[in-house]
Amino acid sequence: MNLADPKSLVEYAATLDCIHCGLCLRTCPTFQLTGNEASSPRGRIYLMRGVAEGEVAGDDPVYHEELEFCLVCRHCESVCPAGVRFGEMMEIARDRSAHTAKRPLLETLARRIGFDVVLPNRALMRLAMSLLGFAQRSGVLARVAPLFGARKDALLALPAVPPTSEREPLGLRSPARVLERGEVTVLEGCVMPELFGRVNRATVETLGAIGFTTRACGTHACCGALHAHNGELEGARSLAKTTIAAFDGVADQGGEPLPIIVNSAGCGAHMKEYGRLLADDPAWRERASAFSARVHDFSEFVAAHAPPDWKPSVDASDGARAFGRVAYDDPCHLCHGQQIRKQPRELLARVAGLECVELANAEQCCGSAGIYSMLRPADSNAVFEPKLAALDESRADTLVTANPGCQMQWQSGIERAGRNVRVVHLAELLAEASRAK
Amino acid sequence: MEAAWIAELRAVVGERGIVDDATRLFAYEADGIVLLRQRPDLVLLPRTTDEVSRALAILHRERIPIVARGAGTGLSGGATPVAGGVVLSLARMRDVLELDPVDRIARVQAGLVNIDLSLAAAKHGLFYAPDPSSQQACTLGGNVAENSGGPHCFRHGATTQHVLGLVLVLEDGTVLDLSEPRVDPLGLDLVGLFVGSEGMFGVATELTLKLTKKPATVETLLAIFESLDAACDAVSDLIRARHEPSAIEILDRLTIEAVEASVYAAGYPKTAEAVLLVDVEGSEVEVENSVRAIEPLIRARGAIEVRVAKSDYERKQLWAGRKGAFGAMGRIAPDLYVADVCVPRTKLREVVAHTTRIAREKNLKLATVFHAGDGNLHPNIAYDRRDADEVRRVLEAGDEIMHLCIAAGGSLTGEHGVGLEKLPAMEWLFTREDLATMCRVREAWDPDRRMNPGKLIPMRACLETKQALARPEHLT
Numbered sequence: 021m022n023l024a025d026p027k028s029l030v031e032y033a034a035t036l037d038c039i040h041c042g043l044c045l046r047t048c049p050t051f052q053l054t055g056n057e058a059s060s061p062r063g064r065i066y067l068m069r070g071v072a073e074g075e076v077a078g079d080d081p082v083y084h085e086e087l088e089f090c091l092v093c094r095h096c097e098s099v100c101p102a103g104v105r106f107g108e109m110m111e112i113a114r115d116r117s118a119h120t121a122k123r124p125l126l127e128t129l130a131r132r133i134g135f136d137v138v139l140p141n142r143a144l145m146r147l148a149m150s151l152l153g154f155a156q157r158s159g160v161l162a163r164v165a166p167l168f169g170a171r172k173d174a175l176l177a178l179p180a181v182p183p184t185s186e187r188e189p190l191g192l193r194s195p196a197r198v199l200e201r202g203e204v205t206v207l208e209g210c211v212m213p214e215l216f217g218r219v220n221r222a223t224v225e226t227l228g229a230i231g232f233t234t235r236a237c238g239t240h241a242c243c244g245a246l247h248a249h250n251g252e253l254e255g256a257r258s259l260a261k262t263t264i265a266a267f268d269g270v271a272d273q274g275g276e277p278l279p280i281i282v283n284s285a286g287c288g289a290h291m292k293e294y295g296r297l298l299a300d301d302p303a304w305r306e307r308a309s310a311f312s313a314r315v316h317d318f319s320e321f322v323a324a325h326a327p328p329d330w331k332p333s334v335d336a337s338d339g340a341r342a343f344g345r346v347a348y349d350d351p352c353h354l355c356h357g358q359q360i361r362k363q364p365r366e367l368l369a370r371v372a373g374l375e376c377v378e379l380a381n382a383e384q385c386c387g388s389a390g391i392y393s394m395l396r397p398a399d400s401n402a403v404f405e406p407k408l409a410a411l412d413e414s415r416a417d418t419l420v421t422a423n424p425g426c427q428m429q430w431q432s433g434i435e436r437a438g439r440n441v442r443v444v445h446l447a448e449l450l451a452e453a454s455r456a457k
Numbered sequence: 458m459e460a461a462w463i464a465e466l467r468a469v470v471g472e473r474g475i476v477d478d479a480t481r482l483f484a485y486e487a488d489g490i491v492l493l494r495q496r497p498d499l500v501l502l503p504r505t506t507d508e509v510s511r512a513l514a515i516l517h518r519e520r521i522p523i524v525a526r527g528a529g530t531g532l533s534g535g536a537t538p539v540a541g542g543v544v545l546s547l548a549r550m551r552d553v554l555e556l557d558p559v560d561r562i563a564r565v566q567a568g569l570v571n572i573d574l575s576l577a578a579a580k581h582g583l584f585y586a587p588d589p590s591s592q593q594a595c596t597l598g599g600n601v602a603e604n605s606g607g608p609h610c611f612r613h614g615a616t617t618q619h620v621l622g623l624v625l626v627l628e629d630g631t632v633l634d635l636s637e638p639r640v641d642p643l644g645l646d647l648v649g650l651f652v653g654s655e656g657m658f659g660v661a662t663e664l665t666l667k668l669t670k671k672p673a674t675v676e677t678l679l680a681i682f683e684s685l686d687a688a689c690d691a692v693s694d695l696i697r698a699r700h701e702p703s704a705i706e707i708l709d710r711l712t713i714e715a716v717e718a719s720v721y722a723a724g725y726p727k728t729a730e731a732v733l734l735v736d737v738e739g740s741e742v743e744v745e746n747s748v749r750a751i752e753p754l755i756r757a758r759g760a761i762e763v764r765v766a767k768s769d770y771e772r773k774q775l776w777a778g779r780k781g782a783f784g785a786m787g788r789i790a791p792d793l794y795v796a797d798v799c800v801p802r803t804k805l806r807e808v809v810a811h812t813t814r815i816a817r818e819k820n821l822k823l824a825t826v827f828h829a830g831d832g833n834l835h836p837n838i839a840y841d842r843r844d845a846d847e848v849r850r851v852l853e854a855g856d857e858i859m860h861l862c863i864a865a866g867g868s869l870t871g872e873h874g875v876g877l878e879k880l881p882a883m884e885w886l887f888t889r890e891d892l893a894t895m896c897r898v899r900e901a902w903d904p905d906r907r908m909n910p911g912k913l914i915p916m917r918a919c920l921e922t923k924q925a926l927a928r929p930e931h932l933t
Binding site for chain 2: 057070097
């Protein structure tokens with residue numbers, strides 16, 4: 021990368037794929053919010069091309085703002101006839117802009133601590149979450165939150181950190197609960213074990229119920245998706261290598277590495293693209309592609325491998341009360357990033373005694389978008405509003421998602437609006453349904 | 458310091474309703490045809506008719522040119538602010554104000570996206586019939602300005618047949634409510650006059666539109682041909698035998714390749730030279746009879762295969778492929794010139810063959826899709842605007858195609874409008890008197906010619922009219 025050459029600031033060749041037809045406009049949450057074409061995929065690509073061709077300055081603050089305003093939900097990719105790889109273009113443009121942007125010192129410091137120190141390290145993440153939990157319980161958080169200005173509400177909306185007993189890592193080997201049909205490994209993740217340990221356990225439980233033994237990957241923490249999405253490609257590449265090395269070490273008796281099950285859509289979409297991320301690194305290229313081929317979203321794997329005699333059910337009268345009408349909301353990086361739409365619905369349809377309804381705008385972003393809801397809480401909330409309206413219209417009692425970020429966003433949004441709707445990860449519902457007899 | 462008029466506009470539309478920095482304005486310098494570019498000085502994003510009215514009054518006083526813009530999906534440069542000035546975007550005016558399933562009308566704000574009206578009407582078994590290929594994105598206000606068509610307009614008619622009333626804001630801010638009565642217009646049909654005026658008469662802010670009952674049954678036929686000629690002949694045969702499908706479309710080989718490589722891959726066979734897509738709608742019996750009658754006709758012209766879509770899903774896929782064709786061409790080259798000529802149906806075969814020759818002579822990549830039932834051709838030329846010589850050849854080819862169609866008794870535009878792109882060609886088709894009459898109609902709406910200046914009617918014609926009118930002897 022040569023920062024003096026504006027063409028190296030963006031993926032110039034990819035900007036030429038956009039023929040300016042505008043079919044993406046209506047799908048874009050930020051265009052919906054503002055009606056401003058610079059805040060649309062077509063507009064952002066136009067600005068990127070403008071940067072490459074010297075018509076927009078590479079360090080233009082408005083250009084940076086438009087890059088950061090984007091949620092990288094990739095909805096536009098699902099409708100783009102020209103096949104523009106917008107998510108990838110955003111990763112590159114944000115990474116380059118991180119080199120030219122002038123961020124406030126405090127923000128730079130926070131980014132370095134977050135991306136370089138805490139996210140990749142499980143022990144530090146655990147410590148950070150313990151501190152957060154303490155701050156939440158003691159009321160300290162409520163007192164210091166106002167210091168964070170606009171981010172105050174986002175901080176207060178963080179889910180309560182569960183007690184330590186619920187934050188234990190997965191056992192190294194969780195045997196299948198029925199006749200074993202194979203072994204898999206799961207990505208425990210960075211924030212997941214701390215805030216959503218129950219989802220990880222439900223993932224293992226469901227896999228066990230369909231005959232798979234799960235082997236955890238020890239101390240591995242972060243896949244680097246948040247890094248890639250937020251302009252930290254170098255960190256993302258390094259974490260990709262760490263991740264590949266860690267998971268390649270978990271092999272079956274024949275020495276073959278195991279399928280990797282991911283219950284976080286953003287992580288799964290990113291890990292499926294390691295081959296592209298490391299394409300310029302001859303030492304890793306092939307290994308990365310082979311790794312990506314082994315990555316499966318939880319719903320993708322369960323739908324493909326559940327035996328015909330697996331009959332999850334919430335038929336028991338108490339079970340039916342627990343879920344009621346169920347609406348599934350597509351996580352962006354599952355439907356737009358991985359083209360997984362049918363499988364979660366098929367799995368829900370398989371659960372006896374469940375009433376499933378569709379959300380009108382299920383493929384629209386909920387505004388969670390990784391750490392976006394922390395970085396830009398006001399925009400995130402505004403993007404969430406039409407989702408809540410659709411939920412109300414659906415009269416669902418339970419909202420099912422398949423991504424922890426979306427789960428947090430829905431949970432805090434529903435609490436804020438005072439609705440009585442339960443939010444669960446698909447794995448939680450399936451685990452409960454495989455238990456009910 | 459900010460000019461006083463800008464501050465006034467800011468007060469009208471609010472902070473979020475104004476775009477005034479050079480970087481964001483850059484994104485407004487082109488619509489669907491990026492060859493023609495001009496950055497506006499300001500973009501306004503009003504939310505109500507009242508805001509539009511107050512903003513236009515200020516701009517009238519300041520004598521500033523105005524270009525209304527919907528989604529910027531137009532293909533003739535209609536939303537390009539050639540004279541600079543203010544772009545008035547309707548993108549934040551997208552409410553459905555009223556939907557009456559019994560009267561079968563909808564009153565909507567002009568920035569509503571075409572498909573959103575059909576989605577809103579769907580629960581009543583109704584839809585909005587005109588279906589431009591860009592219907593996922595284009596606004597109904599833009600459809601009114603261009604009198605847009607679409608594949609199914611073969612049966613249902615173009616936009617003008619579906620507009621019952623309009624609320625307009627004139628160039629000086631006057632609000633003209635033409636939304637009542639909803640039955641046949643009395644007096645001069647101003648609504649009819651306004652539809653297709655390409656933003657030169659004023660800004661439509663609210664539209665009263667006709668909704669159509671969804672047909673009981675629809676069947677989609679896909680016929681595969683080894684030659685484009687044969688596909689054209691089949692269309693003529695269908696019409697000759699007085700069949701009235703709701704849509705008749707043809708896609709050529711290069712278009713098929715581009716579509717099949719995209720997210721809209723519809724299962725068109727990649728080896729076919731042309732595919733013919735036919736929709737038949739009506740009662741179950743009608744449709745069954747039509748399909749039974751149409752199929753042998755198409756086969757007789759050498760179709761190697763005729764498929765009937767097996768499910769609603771497959772039918773949607775076949776149409777999504779057709780509608781994604783323009784964007785899919787992004788895989789072939791960075792830019793696309795979309796011609797929009799019309800010829801009598803009987804001339805289709807000859808004209809199509811001729812366009813292919815023109816492209817070959819000029820060494821250009823041509824992909825053709827057309828609304829064959831309407832004789833509306835879209836010869837699409839893929840190019841790269843960074844290559845000046847290629848751009849020259851594209852424009853020459855575009856001119857030759859238009860001349861060709863005029864000679865065949867056809868027209869310059871079927872549905873995309875004249876805009877900026879076909880402006881010079883107006884003088885090939887129309888006489889000085891024709892154009893002078895258009896100018897006088899335009900000036901009745903907008904005496905200063907500030908609304909979308911530089912479009913549709915060649916300026917020279919307007920100036921000549923003015924001079925002629927200034928001479929008393931000419932008035933007698």
